[in-house]
Amino acid sequence: MKIKIQRKKASNKENYFEEFDVKHEETILNSLIEVKTKHDNSLAFRCGCKTGICGSCAIRVNGIEKLACKTHLNENDIIEPIKNTQVIKDLVVNLDYEGRVLKNSNSFLNQLSDVEITAEDEKLIDRQSNCILCQSCFSSCPVFEVNEKFLGPYALTRALRYVEDKKEANPSPTLEKIQNNGIWDCTLCGNCTIVCPQFIDPKTDIMNLRMKSVQNGYEDKSMNSFNGGFDTGFDNFGGFNPNSF
Ligand code: SF4
Ligand code: SF4
Numbered sequence: 001m002k003i004k005i006q007r008k009k010a011s012n013k014e015n016y017f018e019e020f021d022v023k024h025e026e027t028i029l030n031s032l033i034e035v036k037t038k039h040d041n042s043l044a045f046r047c048g049c050k051t052g053i054c055g056s057c058a059i060r061v062n063g064i065e066k067l068a069c070k071t072h073l074n075e076n077d078i079i080e081p082i083k084n085t086q087v088i089k090d091l092v093v094n095l096d097y098e099g100r101v102l103k104n105s106n107s108f109l110n111q112l113s114d115v116e117i118t119a120e121d122e123k124l125i126d127r128q129s130n131c132i133l134c135q136s137c138f139s140s141c142p143v144f145e146v147n148e149k150f151l152g153p154y155a156l157t158r159a160l161r162y163v164e165d166k167k168e169a170n171p172s173p174t175l176e177k178i179q180n181n182g183i184w185d186c187t188l189c190g191n192c193t194i195v196c197p198q199f200i201d202p203k204t205d206i207m208n209l210r211m212k213s214v215q216n217g218y219e220d221k222s223m224n225s226f227n228g229g230f231d232t233g234f235d236n237f238g239g240f241n242p243n244s245f
Contacts (some may be wrong), residue, residue, distance in 0.1 A: 001021070001025050001031075001071060001073050001074075002019055002020070002021060002022075002075060002076050002078055003018065003020050003022055003028075003031055003035070003076075003079060003080045004018070004019050004020075004076065004078045004079065004111075004138075005017065005018055005019075005032075005035065005043070005090070005091070005122060006078075006079065006080040006081060006090070006091070007043075007090050008087050008089060008090055009034075010088065010089045011012065012178050015087070016180050017078070018040075019102055020033050020035045020039050020040075020072070022035060025072070025073045025074060026072070026080065026103070027069055027071060027073065028061060028066070028067065028068040028069075028071045028072070028073050028075070028077065029047055029050060029057055029068035029069040029071075029072065029194055030073075031073050032045050032047075032068060032079070032091075033047075033145065035162065042173070042214045043090055043091075044088075044089040044091060045057070045059070045068070045091040045092060046091070046092055046093045047068065047069065049069075050069045050075060051069065052067050052069055052070045052132075053132065054132065055067070055132030055134030055135070055186075055197075056132050056134070057069050058078040058081060058082050058134040058135050058136045058139070059079055059080065059081060059082060059091055059196075060083070060139065060242070061078070061079060061082065062076055062077060062078050063078075063144055064138075064195065065082060065136035065137075065140050066136070066195075066197075067134060067197050068140070075190060079091065081093050081161040082135055082138070082139035083134065083139040083140075083144075084098075084133065084138055084139055084141065084144040085097060085135075085138075085139075086146075086184060091200075092196065093135075095227060097138075098133060098135070098147070101151050101152055101154075101155040102155055102158065104155070104172070105151045105156060105158065105159045105177055105178055106159065106173050106174040106177040106178070107155055107158035107159045107161070107162055107174070108162060108230060109162060109167065109168055109220040110168060110169075110170045110171070110173050110174065110213070111167065111168065111169040111170040112167060112168075112169065112244035113167050113168065113169035115164065115166055115167070117166055117167060121166040123190065124164050124166075125160075125161045125164050125165055127198075127199070127200055127201070128157050128158065128160055128161035128164075128205060129161055130156060130198045130201060131158060131161075131200055131216075132198060132200060133153055133154060133199075134197060134198075135154070136145045136195045136196060136197065137152070137153035137157075137191075137192035137193075137195060137196055137200075137202055138154060139195075140191035140192055140194070140195045141189075141191060142154055142191065143186065143187060143188065147181060147185055149177040149181040150181050151178060151181055151182045151205070152186050153186075153192035153205075154179060154192075156186070156202060156204065156205060156206050156209060157182060157200055157202045157205045157206075158181060158207065159174050159177075159178050159182075159204040160206075160209050161207055162174055162233075163175060163212060171202060172216070175209075175212065175213055175216055175218065178209060178213075179213065179218055179221075182209075183206050183210050183213060184220040184221070184222060186203070186206045188203055188206070188207070189203075190203045224238045
């Protein structure tokens with residue numbers, strides 16, 4: 001079976017594709033290991049647990065983000081590194097932004113509450129807690145093409161995880177941090193939700209964060225500047241405002 005892999009030497013700025021014939025067809029990760037052990041040991045890619053838990057083998061297969069260890073190989077599959085970050089070599093990308101977006105979104109516990117947590121409380125944040133930081137959603141997000149400071153889907157999902165956590169006594173700093181380059185910059189395209197291997201739904205999480213932000217007195221400031229002072233008769237959420245006439 002043929003597989004095409006995007007290559008980039010550390011010393012070379014240009015990307016190019018190289019085709020290999022592989023016998024190991026179970027998963028794309030096994031095929032990459034076969035290429036490295038039998039054809040070209042200079043091929044660079046990341047992998048860890050090989051069972052879809054560590055999230056380190058995220059790549060793009062025919063343009064869609066996948067975990068290499070959980071994806072079957074098909075004839076003529078095109079394998080590329082994830083997007084929206086710098087390629088270091090072949091399929092290995094720079095992940096420095098991970099710490100930055102998590103810190104900038106304040107995605108951690110601010111103030112520990114002493115309330116007792118029930119099983120129901122845990123369920124509220126169960127799905128968001130399953131994020132394996134594979135970066136697939138980050139790669140699929142179109143906003144980074146116009147705003148490289150965007151916090152991105154998994155950082156916002158993690159922000160909601162802490163805002164909803166009953167152990168958080170003070171979610172205000174997190175809500176404050178996600179207003180700029182955060183929840184209002186998302187186009188709600190849903191790419192992040194489609195590609196997530198953990199069935200997390202960052203798009204819905206972002207909509208929930210918008211609702212919580214409005215309840216706490218925040219608004220989408222870009223909509224005010226978009227109106228340019230002209231009162232359209234509609235509020236920022238598409239609702240008709242009768243008081244404007
Ligand atoms: S829904 Fe928002 S965060 Fe998710 S990929 Fe689209 S623009 Fe990015
Ligand atoms: S939200 Fe899903 S796609 Fe995004 S980093 Fe977490 S596990 Fe990966």
